[in-house]
Amino acid sequence: MTAPILQLENVGKHFGGLNVVEGVSFSVRRGCCTGLIGPNGAGKTTIFNLITGLFLVDTGRIFLDQVDITRVPSRHRIRHGVARNFQNIRLMPHLSALENVLVGQHCRNVGILGVLQPVNLFSGNHWREEARAALTDAGLAHYESAAVGRLPYGIQKRVELVRALMARPSLLLLDEPAAGLNPAETDALCDHLEAIRGQGVTLLVVEHDMNFIDALCEEVIVLNFGRKIAEGTPDIIREDPFVREAYFGVEAQTVVRYHAS
Amino acid sequence: MSGYIQGILVLLAINIVFAYAAFLPMAAGQLNLGVSGFAAIGGYVSAYISNKSTVSVAVAIPLGGVAAGFIALAVAIPVVRTRGIYLALATFALGQIVQATILNLEEVGGAAGYPVTAFVGFPFVAAFALAVFTFVCLLFATRFGIAITAVHDDEQVADLMGLDVRAFQIAAFTIGAVVAGIGGGLYAHSFNYIEAQYFSISLSITIVLYVLLGGTQSVLGPALGAAVFTLLPELLRGGAQWRYVFFAAILIVVMVVRPQGLVTGAQLRRLIAMARKDRLA
Amino acid sequence: MLGSIYAMVGVALTLSIGVLKFLNFSIPGLFMVGGMATWALIRAGVPWLLATAAALVVGAALALVVERFTWRWMRNADAFVPLVSSMAFLILFENIAVVVWGSDLRGLPRLFASVDWHVGYLIVSVPQLFCLVGSVALISGLSLLLAKTRIGRALRTIAEDSETALLLGVDVKRLVPLVFVISGLFAALAGILFAINYRQVHPFMGEALGLKAISAMVVGGMGNVWGAIVGGLIIGLAEVLSIQFLGADFVDIAVYGLLLLILVIRPTGLFGGESSMRARA
Numbered sequence: 005m006t007a008p009i010l011q012l013e014n015v016g017k018h019f020g021g022l023n024v025v026e027g028v029s030f031s032v033r034r035g036c037c038t039g040l041i042g043p044n045g046a047g048k049t050t051i052f053n054l055i056t057g058l059f060l061v062d063t064g065r066i067f068l069d070q071v072d073i074t075r076v077p078s079r080h081r082i083r084h085g086v087a088r089n090f091q092n093i094r095l096m097p098h099l100s101a102l103e104n105v106l107v108g109q110h111c112r113n114v115g116i117l118g119v120l121q122p123v124n125l126f127s128g129n130h131w132r133e134e135a136r137a138a139l140t141d142a143g144l145a146h147y148e149s150a151a152v153g154r155l156p157y158g159i160q161k162r163v164e165l166v167r168a169l170m171a172r173p174s175l176l177l178l179d180e181p182a183a184g185l186n187p188a189e190t191d192a193l194c195d196h197l198e199a200i201r202g203q204g205v206t207l208l209v210v211e212h213d214m215n216f217i218d219a220l221c222e223e224v225i226v227l228n229f230g231r232k233i234a235e236g237t238p239d240i241i242r243e244d245p246f247v248r249e250a251y252f253g254v255e256a257q258t259v260v261r262y263h264a265s
Numbered sequence: 266m267s268g269y270i271q272g273i274l275v276l277l278a279i280n281i282v283f284a285y286a287a288f289l290p291m292a293a294g295q296l297n298l299g300v301s302g303f304a305a306i307g308g309y310v311s312a313y314i315s316n317k318s319t320v321s322v323a324v325a326i327p328l329g330g331v332a333a334g335f336i337a338l339a340v341a342i343p344v345v346r347t348r349g350i351y352l353a354l355a356t357f358a359l360g361q362i363v364q365a366t367i368l369n370l371e372e373v374g375g376a377a378g379y380p381v382t383a384f385v386g387f388p389f390v391a392a393f394a395l396a397v398f399t400f401v402c403l404l405f406a407t408r409f410g411i412a413i414t415a416v417h418d419d420e421q422v423a424d425l426m427g428l429d430v431r432a433f434q435i436a437a438f439t440i441g442a443v444v445a446g447i448g449g450g451l452y453a454h455s456f457n458y459i460e461a462q463y464f465s466i467s468l469s470i471t472i473v474l475y476v477l478l479g480g481t482q483s484v485l486g487p488a489l490g491a492a493v494f495t496l497l498p499e500l501l502r503g504g505a506q507w508r509y510v511f512f513a514a515i516l517i518v519v520m521v522v523r524p525q526g527l528v529t530g531a532q533l534r535r536l537i538a539m540a541r542k543d544r545l546a
Numbered sequence: 547m548l549g550s551i552y553a554m555v556g557v558a559l560t561l562s563i564g565v566l567k568f569l570n571f572s573i574p575g576l577f578m579v580g581g582m583a584t585w586a587l588i589r590a591g592v593p594w595l596l597a598t599a600a601a602l603v604v605g606a607a608l609a610l611v612v613e614r615f616t617w618r619w620m621r622n623a624d625a626f627v628p629l630v631s632s633m634a635f636l637i638l639f640e641n642i643a644v645v646v647w648g649s650d651l652r653g654l655p656r657l658f659a660s661v662d663w664h665v666g667y668l669i670v671s672v673p674q675l676f677c678l679v680g681s682v683a684l685i686s687g688l689s690l691l692l693a694k695t696r697i698g699r700a701l702r703t704i705a706e707d708s709e710t711a712l713l714l715g716v717d718v719k720r721l722v723p724l725v726f727v728i729s730g731l732f733a734a735l736a737g738i739l740f741a742i743n744y745r746q747v748h749p750f751m752g753e754a755l756g757l758k759a760i761s762a763m764v765v766g767g768m769g770n771v772w773g774a775i776v777g778g779l780i781i782g783l784a785e786v787l788s789i790q791f792l793g794a795d796f797v798d799i800a801v802y803g804l805l806l807l808i809l810v811i812r813p814t815g816l817f818g819g820e821s822s823m824r825a826r827a
Binding site for chain 2: 569571615616627629630631633634635636637638640641642644645649750753757760761764795796798799802803805806809810813
């Protein structure tokens, strides 16, 4: 087994008196797709925020590809290879889809010369071409020049994903990527993520849709009230008594919501 | 061209330069109410240099800009750390301090104002204005422009995407100050006289207002705002004070009806995309 | 005594910021309107008591106009829009005043016999004392209103969260204009008191004083009524001290330097708590 691409060691975070995350430790294997599940408020998004550096941990350490990034400032973490999307889409509303994707490239294009790249001046610039190709591959070429604020929800989600991928991450954090998508869109997303995995990107996915997790993930980590309560394959997780307890009442709704596989 | 029309066009050119001076920090999400202070620094420094030495005006004016830039850089780091309304107020305080300091400098005339010997005519001023406009357009066509807008839209996500938010804000602030300084220098040498009283908070507010009128979402907005501010009252005919009354009234109405200003990013983007024929067949 | 006038304008601003999270730049303009309207009416032969009352009414009316065009429409647009529109109103008021009355400094007649009390080293003039006592009384009254009455509680609810306030049945639509009117009245009254005591008015008096009041408010802590008062006294004191030790020329530099320092070091001011100012450019 190769070394894990992500490792959390006894990570804790509190806000005021509330321990949002406490004593969480897990690893994510390289090339794997791992799910991160738990009831609302379990601390899943907080874990993402800690990994990307939006918050600093109070206790514990985080290793990305064996490098200790616990104290690395947030803007440098993307260069260590971790990128993410957001639960409520956060594209830059005053930029077009293409320009948002160009922002994704920024971490690969640093320094004065990088900043002065004429990406918006003429078509010949290779960064611009790279961004356009990425949008075309995702089937979004038509929306290139559109102001993102006006695009349909599903399209915006896909643009956000392309933006995150532009950073060429080795680890991609996905926060509820299937939320708000209809079954057809969800299937398409699943295929797309499989393709991304095929290119060597490790995925860590937060989702409520258990069918989605089943189809995509080999490993699942379960959080509740800021602590890890279980981990293993989706089958093991489904039978775990602690998990069933945590999801009591929620699980039934999840099964009803989507078609049986 | 009659002298009167030339005078208006000179004013338009100078206002356009001021507009871009305010636009740069605003595009990064910072309201710079000290624009007039940096213009004053540039004006006085360039006037002093051209008065006291044999340096040509074409060099003195950019030097004034650089001086303003240095001061901006010196204060930028603590000032940019403040955010939102605090930044606006800090820049306002800065502008007031600059104005008050100049009023005390007898070397450059103090409260009596400072006469400037060298004169620059319309072609000179227009050339500088055009240079500033071209510079800003080119700058915004680079990754810098995208980064600035990203910082303006969502600092947090910009930071997570690897952008050094502080550095971009400081850069926008400083470059804006340099442009303001150049505008001040042009003003000083066009009117052959410069006085601190002119560079007041009212001037900063007015400049910010006509930039917002034009729209901060695109590079063309500020120039349009400056044009409306300078030219419309001429068409409506009225004394100097009526210009401000009209302008303020128009602005209030525009803010109600179309707060994003006259030129929006979306329109501009469509125009550019069509011109570039960038789309897939 | 000047400190108490600053304090009143500061309170007007603070009320607006505290309840509406909106820095109302038109308040210095209302200050000026209060003072100049009083002068204009007295000059026209109106007895001073009636003139002051009329000036207050004018102030309140204009405050409502400002509310209609800044707050009412733009609550849902970008946060900076009300701020910008209020600046435009300041420019509008100032320049209408210039158009109507000219830009000269105007004097008022002495309304009260100069009765001076000698208290130790201080020579206190009765009008100034009245001014001080009056303003402290009003500010205390306002404080009590906010703390004890139903309206006060409603206002504080709006300050916390205007949407929840709506849900709780607070009549936001009627209370918001009330806030504008109260702050307008305080500002106008401060202008009237200034006019009566210092007997000088001019269209740009709002800038000189109103801006120092903004400084007072920031120093004391935005959103905090008593903080505004303390801030006003501190600014007044800073002015007196700098005249004493540095000379009259450096007063502005000292005051705005203090403001800048506070903003950089402790933006929430001496007494301000967590500030959630939304105004951003």
